[in-house]
Amino acid sequence: MLARTIERVGRAARDAIEGLGRAGRFAAESALAVRDVRTWWPQAMPQAMELGVRSLPIGAFIAVFTGIVLALLASYSVSGAVPLYFVGTLVEKTVTMELAPVLTGLALAGRVGANIAAELGTMRVTEQIDALETLAYDSRSYLVVPRVLAGTIMFPVVVAVAMLIGVGSGWLASVALLDMSSPEFVKGLRLFFSAFDVRYGLIKAASFGAAVTFVGCFVGINAAGGARGVGRAATRAVVLAATLILVLDAFWAVVLLTGREPL
Amino acid sequence: MKRVSDFAVGGTIVVVAAALVMATLWLNQTELRRRDELVALFRDVGNARVGAPLVIRGVRSGRLQSMELDDTWVRVRFSLDRDVAVPNDPVVLLNESSLFGEWQATVLEREALPRDVDVRRQIAEADAAGGDVPGATLPDIAQLTAVAGRIAGDVAALADRVDTAFDAAAARELRLSIRNFARMSTVLSEAARAQSVNLDSAATDVRIGVRSLLSAADRVRDVAARFDSSTARGEVNRIVQDAGEAARQLRQASANVLRLSGQLDTAQARLVSVLANSDSMVQGLRAGQGSLGLFLTDSSLYYQADSLLTQLRRLVADVQANPRKYLRVSVF
Numbered sequence: 001m002l003a004r005t006i007e008r009v010g011r012a013a014r015d016a017i018e019g020l021g022r023a024g025r026f027a028a029e030s031a032l033a034v035r036d037v038r039t040w041w042p043q044a045m046p047q048a049m050e051l052g053v054r055s056l057p058i059g060a061f062i063a064v065f066t067g068i069v070l071a072l073l074a075s076y077s078v079s080g081a082v083p084l085y086f087v088g089t090l091v092e093k094t095v096t097m098e099l100a101p102v103l104t105g106l107a108l109a110g111r112v113g114a115n116i117a118a119e120l121g122t123m124r125v126t127e128q129i130d131a132l133e134t135l136a137y138d139s140r141s142y143l144v145v146p147r148v149l150a151g152t153i154m155f156p157v158v159v160a161v162a163m164l165i166g167v168g169s170g171w172l173a174s175v176a177l178l179d180m181s182s183p184e185f186v187k188g189l190r191l192f193f194s195a196f197d198v199r200y201g202l203i204k205a206a207s208f209g210a211a212v213t214f215v216g217c218f219v220g221i222n223a224a225g226g227a228r229g230v231g232r233a234a235t236r237a238v239v240l241a242a243t244l245i246l247v248l249d250a251f252w253a254v255v256l257l258t259g260r261e262p263l
Numbered sequence: 264m265k266r267v268s269d270f271a272v273g274g275t276i277v278v279v280a281a282a283l284v285m286a287t288l289w290l291n292q293t294e295l296r297r298r299d300e301l302v303a304l305f306r307d308v309g310n311a312r313v314g315a316p317l318v319i320r321g322v323r324s325g326r327l328q329s330m331e332l333d334d335t336w337v338r339v340r341f342s343l344d345r346d347v348a349v350p351n352d353p354v355v356l357l358n359e360s361s362l363f364g365e366w367q368a369t370v371l372e373r374e375a376l377p378r379d380v381d382v383r384r385q386i387a388e389a390d391a392a393g394g395d396v397p398g399a400t401l402p403d404i405a406q407l408t409a410v411a412g413r414i415a416g417d418v419a420a421l422a423d424r425v426d427t428a429f430d431a432a433a434a435r436e437l438r439l440s441i442r443n444f445a446r447m448s449t450v451l452s453e454a455a456r457a458q459s460v461n462l463d464s465a466a467t468d469v470r471i472g473v474r475s476l477l478s479a480a481d482r483v484r485d486v487a488a489r490f491d492s493s494t495a496r497g498e499v500n501r502i503v504q505d506a507g508e509a510a511r512q513l514r515q516a517s518a519n520v521l522r523l524s525g526q527l528d529t530a531q532a533r534l535v536s537v538l539a540n541s542d543s544m545v546q547g548l549r550a551g552q553g554s555l556g557l558f559l560t561d562s563s564l565y566y567q568a569d570s571l572l573t574q575l576r577r578l579v580a581d582v583q584a585n586p587r588k589y590l591r592v593s594v595f
Contacts, residue, residue, distance in 0.1 A: 049268040053275050082363060092290070157276055160283045167286075190314065191365065193290040198283065 026140075026218050030148065033140035043146035051112050051147070051213070052154020056161055058111060059104045063162035066099050067091060067169030068177075075178050084180050088188025091170035096197045100162040102249055105208035108155065109241035113216040116147055117237030120220025121230035129221065144217040148210055155209025156202040163201060196260075204252050211248060212241040292326055299343040300328070301370065303355040303398035304389045308337050310403060311357050311366040317341045319350065319370045327368060336392060341368060354386055358401040368398075 033040070074090035120143060123129045129139050167189070174180045216237045223233035288295070292314055301317070308330060317325035325343040339357075343349070350372045360367040376382060382399045389397030402410075547553060551560035582589050 045268045045272055048272040053271050056275070083361070086363070153276070154272070157279045160279045164279075164282055164286060190290055190292060195287050195291060198287050 022222070023218055026144075026221075027214065030140045030144045030214070030217075033138055033145050034149075036138060036141040036145075039138060039141035040145040040149070043142060044150055047146045047150035048154050050115075051108075051150050051209075052157055055108055055111060055154070055158050058107050059158040059162040060165050062103050062107055063095070063100060063164075063166035064169045066103060066162075067095060067166035067171075068173040070094055070099065070166070071170040071173040072177065075174070075180075084178070085184040085188035085191070087174055087178065087180065088171070088185040089191050090188075091174070092167055092189045092193055093197060095166035095170065096163050096201050098201075098249075100166050101159050101201045101204040101208060102245065104159050104162045105155065105205065105212065105245045106242055108158065108209075109212045109245060110238050112151060113212045113237040113241040114234040116213060116216030117220040117223070118230055118234040120217060121223030121233040124221055124223045125226055125230055139221065143221070144214075147217055148213045151209035151213030152206050153209070155212070156205040159201060159205035159208075160198075163198070200252070200256055203256070204249060207248050207252065208245050211244040215241045215244060298325075298345065299347070301325070301341040301343055301349060301353070301355070301396060303339050303341065303368075303396040304392055304394065305337045305339055305355075305357065305398040305400055306335075306385055306388065307400050308339060309357055309359075309366060309400045310364060311339075311368065311400075315366045315368060316360075317343070317368045317370065319347065324370070336389070338395065339368075339398065353396050355396055355398040356382070356401060357398065359403050366403075370396075 070091050071087055074087040074094075075084065078084075078086050078090070120129070123143070129143070132139055132142060171182070171185050171189075174185045175182050219233045219237040219240065223229045225232070311327060311330075313327055313329060315327040316323045317327065323344075324347040325341050328340040328342045330340070331338040339355075341355075349370060352373045353370050354373050354376060356369045356371065356376075357366060358369065359365065373386070376386065379401075382401065385399035386397045389395075389399070548556045549560070551557055557564055
């Protein structure tokens with residue numbers, strides 16, 4: 001009994017390490033494949049269109065409601081204790097630095113990560129990837145690099161739109177729903193604004209884009225077991241991507257905010 | 264299709280990047296056009312940050328553009344809004360504009376500086392450094408709070424000492440003192456009231472006395488007038504002679520009185536002696552000494568004497584009634 005338990009633990013550890021090793025090797029092969037620009041460049045723009053531009057509505061939709069809710073929540077939390085124009089400060093800081101990147105990243109993890117995993121998983125189980133490799137196409141250059149690059153570039157774009165729309169909707173909500181004037185909100189908005197806030201959000205968004213697309217590609221290419229395997233791969237990609245987003249969120253907070261002089 | 268994707272992606276990236284840059288510039292209040300500047304010199308800028316508003320007579324008129332740290336000074340550059348006139352002989356004060364860490368710079372004329380010694384010292388030092396507009400920094404809420412905290416601590420220590428010194432016994436004594444004082448003041452007021460009555464009567468007496476003096480003076484004046492008239496008729500000599508006679512008679516009378524008083528002394532001494540004898544006799548009587556004493560103190564003697572008198576009365580009556588019983592007269 002004890003021997004079997006220890007054996008099970010050892011197998012799990014080995015699987016985890018093997019997984020990490022496979023992911024590391026996959027990442028290294030993908031990084032090397034970046035050199036093959038002629039293969040991935042033609043695929044990059046359609047992927048950017050698919051992953052980025054077509055994701056704008058969902059990012060904007062999330063941002064609108066996030067901004068409204070945040071303005072009302074901030075007013076509810078701080079009114080009476082601090083001046084109401086701090087609603088602007090809270091909306092700007094929270095949307096720009098946290099909610100726009102993370103919520104958009106999580107939404108895109110579902111949309112983009114599952115999409116990539118399902119697409120590549122289907123290609124794998126239907127042996128399309130094998131066919132590509134038979135035709136001397138580097139599957140990393142052709143399938144992975146354009147998606148990861150498109151995700152890394154377009155996620156910040158989507159998040160930037162979410163930032164603008166989130167702050168804008170918070171502004172409108174403050175003026176329309178709260179007893180607050182537009183100059184007051186702008187005063188709060190400008191009070192502690194720093195360009196670093198935007199940089200921080202965009203850096204996180206880029207890392208989220210890279211993580212979501214990379215996980216989607218990795219899980220999809222390694223899918224096995226027919227349609228069920230594709231479904232499992234899509235689910236796994238979403239779960240892993242969402243987990244990675246939260247881990248990266250904490251990582252960037254530690255790296256970029258710790259020890260930084262407050263405003 | 265491919266060209267459409269390229270355009271859509273490129274357009275999205277350009278538009279979003281442009282919007283983001285513009286929003287950042289707008290929120291940062293970045294000046295794209297060159298504006299008038301005001302450079303001020305400070306020892307310390309507190310918590311002022313780039314972007315802090317510049318205020319002239321309460322109106323926002325610019326912003327803090329940049330800060331350069333010198334060896335001793337901080338050179339602060341302010342950008343001024345268009346058509347803003349800086350006051351004559353300006354000085355710049357950095358101060359907190361709210362309790363929430365917001366700072367602002369206020370430009371004002373030197374004459375309008377607050378009467379704070381520290382502020383004036385900072386301005387004088389910046390003046391001595393020369394070149395730029397002198398600036399001073401007012402203490403922030405944290406410093407004021409620290410000072411207030413120290414004051415509160417001192418007050419608490421003082422209160423503790425008062426509490427120690429002013430215990431229940433002290434309070435009781437103080438209450439007693441107050442009560443005594445109230446009583447004393449009541450007594451004093453009553454005394455004052457009584458004295459005022461006395462003073463009233465004294466004033467009345469004085470008034471009467473003055474009136475008497477006036478009438479006496481009138482009489483003296485009359486006497487003087489009479490004296491004048493009598494001196495004119497030679498009555499003064501007679502009066503003097505009469506007065507001399509009266510004095511001699513008085514001397515004689517006084518000698519008689521003196522002698523009489525001597526006799527009185529003798530009589531008094533005798534009387535004292537008689538009284539002393541009488542006293543000793545009375546004491547002897549009271550003590551029952553002698554016949555009279557016995558008579559006085561012994562009641563049986565009294566009753567016997569009384570009985571004797573009764574018998575004597577009966578005997579006399581019997582003698583009167585029957586003289587022959589007791590008297591036998593025979594001639595031969």
